Amino acid sequence: MRGEVSATARAGGGPAPLQKTMAEINVVALPGLPEIVRGDELGVLIANAVTKTIRTVNIGDIFIVAQKIVSKAEGAVVKLDEVTPSPAAEEWAAAHQKDPRVVEVIFRESRRIVRMERGIIIAETRHGFVCANAGVDASNVPAGFVTLLPPDPDASAERLRDALIGAFGRSVATIVSDSFGRPWREGVVNVALGVAGLRPLVDYRGCLDPFGRRLESTVMAIADELASAAELVMRKTAGTPVAIVRGAVEWVGEGTGRMLVRDASRDLFR
């Protein structure tokens, strides 16, 4: 049996960077962004923050941007005082101690209710995303307001990418990201809503494994994994809604967030 002898060379010294010749990615949160408000040119503000802090941009750097600030910049924000709840929204809200105006906004953002039980609304948005509350969210916005998902996250990602390429003259990729729950597992993870300049899915079908067997069904959702990696440094309350992944240049290419949305006709859970 191999591996019976303990590793004898012990780790020495203090923290050391991982060796640079191996497959490696770095994920860093971008500090220095102001609080984002409607009308902000978000891409330019991100470029300015990069210039002040990280200073360099490499070809293939992937910028992951929280949906929340994209929605704020684009004005995808609703003032609850201006919302009149429908009777259905009033009824659900009363039964589950929710704000009927928020429930009304959720209904308006939904094209299909997937589940509505135990105070939880899982809805399909008009983009086709399936998520809690159709993406309507009251966190990280002033009291009395909620944010919606951006109307076209791929277009948002494309605009951000254009601004960053304009600022730095280098081809980068962008992801607009949000935290979604999942059936069967606890907790939420970040996923990619909008994508520009990146292949969101990498298809290993047809590749050979080390035994020469053809891989049959392995399509990795790279953009979602990048969004999750970014969330690890963005955190929820730290005020750093942008992260940069460096070292993932092989996935640069063409693609959209739309490609990550499974069509209802192919879905077993709608």
Add this chain to the structure above:
Amino acid sequence: MRGEVSATARAGGGPAPLQKTMAEINVVALPGLPEIVRGDELGVLIANAVTKTIRTVNIGDIFIVAQKIVSKAEGAVVKLDEVTPSPAAEEWAAAHQKDPRVVEVIFRESRRIVRMERGIIIAETRHGFVCANAGVDASNVPAGFVTLLPPDPDASAERLRDALIGAFGRSVATIVSDSFGRPWREGVVNVALGVAGLRPLVDYRGCLDPFGRRLESTVMAIADELASAAELVMRKTAGTPVAIVRGAVEWVGEGTGRMLVRDASRDLFR
């Protein structure tokens, strides 16, 4: 409107590391592991590979290990020649051009079939994981064999952690990871099956956002996001089934992969 002036300071020079004072994580694939076979002391082999290549281990380094090599080392492998399919397995296999012996193994690994349509089996394993084919997999194993999920991934993670702490004398965390599909979205992402030395869920409920609003429902599945980040460097066919995440020391603590499994009674999709 802010941000109208383009960033004028352009990125200079060649590739540069990201500035080290910011929130940052590094993810590196571990080279140098041999092909794993039944009986291998996987933790010691990983420690030896670290000693040969990366050389140092930091307190709080998180080792993400592909389920496939854990199953191989533990002998969670089935020789298909020794499987006699049941009539139900024969019937499903014939209808969907599958190997009836593989279908039989999937049935044996399942405690509940969640969906069985269009040639796809989504099953709840005895651990409570819900995934395609109950985790039974023919890739990256010799022809005529399939791997099962490890019988107790948390115990596997704990053993790997013990071996690494034994080798390096520093507290590290471990995750046993596999690629799972998700409803509603295309592609698979890596998730954490077994966890040791790590808080798999980080609960932001009760924290304040920058507007002083209490976050209500944000529990991040950190272990799953770490598994996804690791997959980005592990890749499917590159033969590097171990990755190390450095810089995430704040999540070191107590926890299990079991904590990520939503109880069926709380699940809207079973």
